[in-house]
Amino acid sequence: MSHLSLLLLSLPLRRAILGVAVALSLTGCAGPTVQDYAKEQPQLNLRQYFNGPLTAHGIFTDRSGKVIKRFTVRMTGRWNGERGTLEEHFVYSDGSKQQRVWHIQHLGDGRYSGRADDVVGEAQGQSAGNAIRWSYVLALPVDGKVWNVNMDDWMYLMDERTLLNRTAMSKFGVHLGDVTLAFVKER
Structure with missing residues (x-):
């Protein structure tokens, strides 16, 4: 014009x-950047935190904030140098179950990449201070179809055993809902 x-x-x-x-x-x-948390403590060491058994409890909420589904995840992480595997076993409030295995690579300088069977391409992660931000596309089954949904995944270490996670889900730039999780590292 x-x-x-x-x-x-x-x-x-x-x-x-x-x-x-x-x-x-x-x-x-x-929006914030992961560097905004660079001075926050305790320092998140992804390879240390996701090593061994963990349990998480979470919810899916729609864009209005209504809880759509609750779930529990039992997981085990194992690291061999810069490569890690995180096995996740989900049990949902409707009785359904799901498994996901993440293969994670530490790239140095707080950077990570990850792959899983239902992740389209490669997840990219960046950590600083007590936080890590993951960005990836998840192939999400919905009513007999599969939607490729953008995941903006933030994790914050609260103390040596507790990590909070909030993920915003979107498609074509439209906010679809959120996933909220509380992880507890077993002793």
Whole structure:
């Protein structure tokens, strides 16, 4: 749209266009980065925390915040140098069960990559301080179809045994819901 065309628009329409432009420019810088947590303690060492048995309890919520499903996960992590395996066994509130095996690679400088059978491509992780952020696409079965859903996965170490996890799920930029988990490392 040329400057002359913009001037010919009514004042309310010009304000609306300006408001949308400002809102769109701000959304790119609105979220936190993992480096925002670099000084937070205790320091999350992913290879140490996800080594051995853990249990997590979680919920799926839709975009309105309504709990859709509850679940428990029993998992075991094993590391051999820079490579790790995390076996997850899910039991959902409706009685259904699921298993996922993550194969994780520590890349150095707080960076990780991960693969699992229901992950499309490769998950990318970055950690700093007490936090790690994972980004990946999950092949999620929904009503007989499979949706490729973007996962923005944040984990925060609270103490040596407790880790909180919140994942925002989206498709085509539309927020679908969230997954919230509390992990407890067994002694």
